[in-house]
Amino acid sequence: MREILMDIERWRQEGKTVAIATVVKVYGSGPRPLGSRLAVSSEGEMVGSVSGGCVEGAVVEEVRGVMKTGQPKLVKFGITNEQAWTVGLTCGGEIEVFVEVFEE
Amino acid sequence: MPNLHQEFVRSLKNEKLVALCTVIVGPQLGDKMLIWPDGQTHGDLGSPDLTRQVSQHTKDLLQQQKSERVAFDVDGDKSEVFIEVFPPPPRLIIIGAVHAAIPLITFAKELGFRTTVVDPRSAFATPQRFAHADELIVKWPQEALSASDFNEGTYLVALSHDEKLDNPALKLALESPCRYIGALGSRKTHARRVASLKEMGITDEQLSRIHAPIGLNLGGRRPAEIAVAILGQIIAIRNGVGE
Numbered sequence: 508m509r510e511i512l513m514d515i516e517r518w519r520q521e522g523k524t525v526a527i528a529t530v531v532k533v534y535g536s537g538p539r540p541l542g543s544r545l546a547v548s549s550e551g552e553m554v555g556s557v558s559g560g561c562v563e564g565a566v567v568e569e570v571r572g573v574m575k576t577g578q579p580k581l582v583k584f585g586i587t588n589e590q591a592w593t594v595g596l597t598c599g600g601e602i603e604v605f606v607e608v609f610e611e
Numbered sequence: 612m613p614n615l616h617q618e619f620v621r622s623l624k625n626e627k628l629v630a631l632c633t634v635i636v637g638p639q640l641g642d643k644m645l646i647w648p649d650g651q652t653h654g655d656l657g658s659p660d661l662t663r664q665v666s667q668h669t670k671d672l673l674q675q676q677k678s679e680r681v682a683f684d685v686d687g688d689k690s691e692v693f694i695e696v697f698p699p700p701p702r703l704i705i706i707g708a709v710h711a712a713i714p715l716i717t718f719a720k721e722l723g724f725r726t727t728v729v730d731p732r733s734a735f736a737t738p739q740r741f742a743h744a745d746e747l748i749v750k751w752p753q754e755a756l757s758a759s760d761f762n763e764g765t766y767l768v769a770l771s772h773d774e775k776l777d778n779p780a781l782k783l784a785l786e787s788p789c790r791y792i793g794a795l796g797s798r799k800t801h802a803r804r805v806a807s808l809k810e811m812g813i814t815d816e817q818l819s820r821i822h823a824p825i826g827l828n829l830g831g832r833r834p835a836e837i838a839v840a841i842l843g844q845i846i847a848i849r850n851g852v853g854e
Contacts, residue, residue: 509700512623541678541680579641605693607633607641
């Protein structure tokens with residue numbers, strides 16, 4: 508959190524909307540620890556990581572969706588997910604990510 | 612009144628231990644509150660019952676410095692709350708500019724610790740030996756350190772083998788909420804140390820917080836091996852799996 512805070516503050520000062528994805532559950536050999544975060548600005552800038560790359564693209568899609576609706580959402584990624592063939596974690600782990608708009 | 616986000620950022624910047632609680636499943640989806648170890652809070656989770664249950668549960672997690680996702684049931688409404696504990700940035704204070712302190716600082720920095728060495732003996736505490744330390748204080752511990760140096764993110768390692776140096780620092784640490792206290796020396800040395808600390812007014816309960824002999828038993832005697840043994844123990848404590 509600390510490491511991405513400065514970017515978030517700056518985006519907010521620039522009047523951008525910010526949405527954040529936070530790892531809230533790691534099953535098996537998940538790639539990043541609990542509390543890992545990815546923040547995305549309304550201009551498409553990004554900072555942080557929730558998966559070390561494996562499902563980052565899919566997470567960014569979810570974050571963009573939540574930025575539009577404003578509705579927070581819990582999303583699961585991993586090998587047991589029905590999307591396994593497209594966005595499965597190669598490490599065989601599974602993560603749950605909470606996505607929300609950063610409220611001021 | 613500052614909002615939750617501003618309060619949260621201020622707490623992180625002031626290096627205070629704080630828990631951020633977010634409802635991730637349930638009717639209050641997205642609601643947040645902040646909880647500090649002294650019981651102070653900011654915001655609530657919509658339902659007073661849920662707020663109370665979460666506050667209660669968070670007390671222990673703050674104590675253990677552990678984040679957790681917890682399920683709650685309030686009158687049949689099932690909720691899940693992500694309780695995330697943010698400890699102050701970790702700082703390692705080393706008493707004694709001894710040989711093992713040199714690799715200890717090298718490894719500790721790699722693990723994300725801010726490092727401080729305290730030793731009044733200028734022959735040992737030289738900038739050449741400790742150029743890699745974030746802070747080298749050539750003073751007695753009681754002059755160099757005060758209670759404000761010991762928060763929930765502080766790890767104290769007493770390596771000087773000299774009671775005049777180690778004990779004042781140990782006393783400060785034992786009277787603080789610091790995360791880890793370790794002291795180098797055999798069981799015999801430690802028994803002597805315990806006796807003098809008791810004379811300084813330290814209770815048995817406080818004394819039980821000292822890890823002595825310090826470090827995991829890896830069987831090593833070289834300075835770098837001792838450093839690894841100490842940091843192994845510190846990592847276990849930091850990750851909540853230590854004793």
